[in-house]
Amino acid sequence: MSTDTQLTEAGTSKLVRIKEGDLDLQIHYNDMGKGSETVVMLHGSGPGASGWANFNRNVEPLVEKGYRVILMDCPGWSKSDPVVCTGSRSELNARALKGLLDAVDLEGPVHIIGNSMGGHAAVAFALANPARAGKLILMGGGTGGPSQFVPMPTEGIKLLQGLYREPTIENLKKMMNVFVYDTSNLTEDLYQGRLNNMLARRDHLENFVKSLAANPKQFPDVGHRLSEIKSPTLIIWGRDDRFVPMDVGLRLLWGMPNAELHIFNRCGHWAQWEHADKFNRMVLDFLTH
Numbered sequence: 001m002s003t004d005t006q007l008t009e010a011g012t013s014k015l016v017r018i019k020e021g022d023l024d025l026q027i028h029y030n031d032m033g034k035g036s037e038t039v040v041m042l043h044g045s046g047p048g049a050s051g052w053a054n055f056n057r058n059v060e061p062l063v064e065k066g067y068r069v070i071l072m073d074c075p076g077w078s079k080s081d082p083v084v085c086t087g088s089r090s091e092l093n094a095r096a097l098k099g100l101l102d103a104v105d106l107e108g109p110v111h112i113i114g115n116s117m118g119g120h121a122a123v124a125f126a127l128a129n130p131a132r133a134g135k136l137i138l139m140g141g142g143t144g145g146p147s148q149f150v151p152m153p154t155e156g157i158k159l160l161q162g163l164y165r166e167p168t169i170e171n172l173k174k175m176m177n178v179f180v181y182d183t184s185n186l187t188e189d190l191y192q193g194r195l196n197n198m199l200a201r202r203d204h205l206e207n208f209v210k211s212l213a214a215n216p217k218q219f220p221d222v223g224h225r226l227s228e229i230k231s232p233t234l235i236i237w238g239r240d241d242r243f244v245p246m247d248v249g250l251r252l253l254w255g256m257p258n259a260e261l262h263i264f265n266r267c268g269h270w271a272q273w274e275h276a277d278k279f280n281r282m283v284l285d286f287l288t289h
Contacts, residue, residue, distance in 0.1 A: 007032055007060055009052040015079070018099030023092075027100055028079035030071040033063035037134070038110045039287070040097065041071045042118025044141070044269075045089075046175070047164050047205055048197035050078035054115055057276035058283070065284055070110075072100055074121070076211075082203045085211040089218040090143055093121035094128055101132065109134035111287055115272060116141040116244065120219045126229045127222065136233040137283055139271045140244045144251035145221040147244075156243030156269060164208050167198045178242040180268040226255030233259040234286045236279065238267030 012030040030052055039062055043054035051071025059069050074093045075083040085092050101110065111134040114122035119141025126133035146152045153161070159175040172195055176186055198205060211218060233256050237249035246263060253261045262282060264275050272279045 007063065009056075013079075016100060016103045018096060018103050020095045020099030020102070023075070023095055023099060025075050025081040025083065025096065025099075027075065027081070027096060028073040029100060030059075031068070031104075032059060033066070033068045035066040035068045037066075037287075038068040038070060038106055040101075040110050040112050041069065042093065042097070042112065042114040042121050043071070043074065043077065044116030044118055045077075045208075046116075046160055046179075047167060047208070048194045050197065053194070053197065054118075055113070055272065058113075058272050058280055061280040061284060065288075067111075067287075070100075070104075072097060074117070076204050076207055078197070078201070078204075082201075082207050084207045084214065085218060086214040088124070088220050089117065089211070090120040090124040090220065090222075091128070093117070094124035097121065097125050098129060098132075108132070111135045111137070113137040113139075113272075113283065114141060115139045116269065117219070119143075123222060123226075123229065126231055127225055130228070130230065133229075133231045135287055136229070136231050137236065137286065138233060138249075138252065139236045140238065140241055140249075140269045141219075142235070142248075142252045143219050143222050144226065144248050144255060145223045147247050149247055150245040154243055154245065156241075160243070161209075161212065163198075164205050167195070167202075167205055169195055172198075178268070180270050180274055181238065181240045181266050182274070185274075223251060223255055226252065227257060229256050230258060232286075234282070235259055235261040236271050236282070237261070237263050238269060238271050238274070239263055239265050240267055241269045243269040 012032040073080040112122040119138040
């Protein structure tokens with residue numbers, strides 16, 4: 001089927017109000033495809049990030065294979081409501097996901113693809129809602145604790161936090177220069193689009209800085225609980241990740257009883273974008289077998 005006109009950010013954009021525990025927020029999400037199985041994609045924590053910006057190279061193959069695909073913009077990002085997080089950001093996003101699934105009447109298990117912060121949220125969701133977590137795909141995140149070899153915070157995380165405090169094109173390029181392995185595919189249009197997204201929601205930027213001041217450890221280590229997650233899990237990492245080092249992925253593999261690990265060579269923190277074609281094939285194979 002032709003998806004050129006159907007799968008656009010604007011054409012799949014939706015808003016819903018969620019009420020989950022102490023949360024009462026409007027959440028933005030993209031919803032596309034139809035099928036008995038649903039794949040939810042959760043983005044990372046970079047300024048200006050969104051579900052669509054993170055995963056626009058990955059949705060079409062899943063939709064064409066008959067999956068419903070939902071991209072959730074986490075609280076405090078893109079067109080979702082602003083929030084200051086003083087506790088666990090992983091658990092906040094997991095509660096928001098539960099609220100979204102309840103609001104759209106998805107009671108059964110969903111597969112979750114989580115990138116960086118989204119990986120942390122996927123793990124938190126699986127711990128809190130084991131019966132509703134299908135298969136998990138984690139890239140560059142999952143909160144298996146700090147690296148044993150690289151000082152924390154890493155250079156990438158320091159650049160990310162600096163960009164939140166001073167959102168300029170120069171600081172964006174500094175961050176993106178260590179975000180991916182091969183920067184030749186980063187176009188001026190991509191930079192400008194990301195900068196525009198950041199500057200359109202200065203409240204999100206300011207709230208992220210306030211959240212860090214209130215609680216510097218937004219993503220607590222749940223390494224001691226990873227054995228509770230029985231979901232089949234595919235861990236995908238970049239060998240050259242300068243945001244969350246590769247040995248963190250090994251800790252997830254060690255802790256999760258039904259996990260396997262794939263490491264991309266010549267790959268930074270954005271595996272689903274840098275190696276999109278192979279990533280998409282791996283995900284489809286993992287979900288269907």
